[in-house]
Amino acid sequence: MNWFTKTFSSTIGRKIIMSVTGLFLCSFLVVHLVGNLTLFYRDGGEAFNIYSHFMANNPVIRTMEIVLVLGFLFHIYDAIVLTRRNKAARPVGYAENHPQENSTWSSRNMGLLGTIILVFLLVHLWNFFVPARFGELEGVPNAEYTNLYAEVVKAFKNPIYVGLYVISMIALAYHLIHGFQSAFQSLGLTHKKYTPFIKTFGVAFSVLISLGFALIPLYFFFFVNL
Amino acid sequence: MDLTLKIWRQKDKNSAGQLVTYPLNGISPDMSFLEMLDVLNEELLVKGEEPVAFDHDCREGICGMCSLFINGRAHGPERGTTTCQLHMRHFKHGDTITIEPWRAAAFPVHKDLIVDRSAFDRIQQAGGYVSVNTGGVPDANEIPIPKTIADKAFDAATCIGCGACVAACKNASAMLFVSAKVSQLAMLPQGKVEAKTRVENMVAQMDVEGFGACSNTGACAAECPVGISLDNIAMMNREYLGAKASSENV
Numbered sequence: 001m002n003w004f005t006k007t008f009s010s011t012i013g014r015k016i017i018m019s020v021t022g023l024f025l026c027s028f029l030v031v032h033l034v035g036n037l038t039l040f041y042r043d044g045g046e047a048f049n050i051y052s053h054f055m056a057n058n059p060v061i062r063t064m065e066i067v068l069v070l071g072f073l074f075h076i077y078d079a080i081v082l083t084r085r086n087k088a089a090r091p092v093g094y095a096e097n098h099p100q101e102n103s104t105w106s107s108r109n110m111g112l113l114g115t116i117i118l119v120f121l122l123v124h125l126w127n128f129f130v131p132a133r134f135g136e137l138e139g140v141p142n143a144e145y146t147n148l149y150a151e152v153v154k155a156f157k158n159p160i161y162v163g164l165y166v167i168s169m170i171a172l173a174y175h176l177i178h179g180f181q182s183a184f185q186s187l188g189l190t191h192k193k194y195t196p197f198i199k200t201f202g203v204a205f206s207v208l209i210s211l212g213f214a215l216i217p218l219y220f221f222f223f224v225n226l
Numbered sequence: 227m228d229l230t231l232k233i234w235r236q237k238d239k240n241s242a243g244q245l246v247t248y249p250l251n252g253i254s255p256d257m258s259f260l261e262m263l264d265v266l267n268e269e270l271l272v273k274g275e276e277p278v279a280f281d282h283d284c285r286e287g288i289c290g291m292c293s294l295f296i297n298g299r300a301h302g303p304e305r306g307t308t309t310c311q312l313h314m315r316h317f318k319h320g321d322t323i324t325i326e327p328w329r330a331a332a333f334p335v336h337k338d339l340i341v342d343r344s345a346f347d348r349i350q351q352a353g354g355y356v357s358v359n360t361g362g363v364p365d366a367n368e369i370p371i372p373k374t375i376a377d378k379a380f381d382a383a384t385c386i387g388c389g390a391c392v393a394a395c396k397n398a399s400a401m402l403f404v405s406a407k408v409s410q411l412a413m414l415p416q417g418k419v420e421a422k423t424r425v426e427n428m429v430a431q432m433d434v435e436g437f438g439a440c441s442n443t444g445a446c447a448a449e450c451p452v453g454i455s456l457d458n459i460a461m462m463n464r465e466y467l468g469a470k471a472s473s474e475n476v
Binding site: 015 | 230233234245295297298299303306324326329330331332394396398399401429430432433436437438439441442443444445448449456457459460461462463464465466467470475476
């Protein structure tokens with residue numbers, strides 16, 4: 001192995017990859033949520049359909065889509081490698097253990113929370129990405145774009161999807177509450193001047209982003225009737 | 227006070243172990259935890275049984291020899307103490323106390339409650355030192371070091387290498403120990419000379435020993451008897467990235 005692969009297959013190197021990809025995925029969440037806010041615009045879905053048409057056809061977005069997939073893959077792959085290593089580091093557990101006395105639940109269960117988010121992600125792609133990219137969506141009269149908005153309305157009339165989406169966003173909130181500030185710690189970006197702000201911002205960011213996403217299925221379930 | 231002890235008994239490295247229950251009566255709340263175990267061992271000797279093997283040395287919290295996972299916590303329920311500094315007044319008459327060895331693949335159990343912590347020694351030997359010339363004694367304070375840096379380096383240097391960080395970590399990670407040793411020297415001018423090679427070699431050895439990675443749960447710092455801060459881990463990660471990017475070791 002050369003120095004580069006050695007660095008990024010060390011425990012610290014892998015945590016660096018987790019942090020960088022994690023923060024990158026956070027930036028994706030911001031873009032995704034901002035775009036999705038068009039769903040709240042009461043125009044029968046016109047703004048959202050124009051936005052989704054742009055996202056599906058703009059070459060910059062299509063390129064970033066590949067980077068985004070790589071971000072997810074690296075984040076998930078390294079999580080699996082690290083989790084296996086961490087399990088192997090303690091083959092015999094304690095008969096009595098009280099970790100709640102020294103650490104938060106979310107910090108100890110990032111893998112579980114991440115798995116919930118991954119399951120959600122696959123369902124979410126199946127709900128919207130697959131029909132938008134590969135399916136035959138009905139068109140919008142007198143427009144060059146298809147009606148993805150109708151898919152949103154349809155999916156969120158199903159209480160099972162609404163429940164799954166909301167629970168997943170709670171998992172996302174807890175994943176981010178630990179993950180956001182943890183990424184800065186792993187990257188060595190700590191300082192007594194900035195770390196308290198990073199921690200507070202991280203919690204606010206996690207709650208607001210997750211709340212924003214969770215409001216979408218709830219809004220459609222309770223307030224949109226077509 | 228009367229107690230019920232559940233203690234991990236294991237004949238040697240290769241044997242399977244198990245928790246064995248011992249009733250123990252007439253313990254004074256003024257005793258330290260290790261003195262309580264001494265009383266138990268005396269009773270076992272009188273009965274002709276094998277005494278419980280446990281690590282201890284200075285019994286005043288500075289050597290790092292005592293260990294023990296007591297009632298699900300490293301060094302017991304009190305914060306900022308080693309097991310020898312833990313007193314029986316923190317327990318109640320009638321309590322059941324579970325006593326287990328540190329659990330980590332890198333800390334194999336030797337016998338009963340004694341684990342082999344030589345993995346820490348090998349990490350230290352990989353770079354936890356400064357090279358100095360022999361000869362005349364240099365003047366004290368010849369090299370100026372700012373007070374804030376000296377204080378931080380000293381805080382890191384208080385690590386006694388007991389292994390509670392590994393024991394408490396859900397990943398059995400040694401990051402707090404290694405980072406204390408790396409940061410302590412990286413902050414001081416005497417340590418800067420070998421800083422890059424040091425962090426590279428110590429982290430490499432840490433990985434070879436089979437410790438887990440850091441999940442930033444903070445359990446290590448919370449259970450550390452001398453209060454080593456998580457800031458050291460951030461500093462080591464900084465040092466490591468910088469060294470990997472710029473050292474001469476390809």
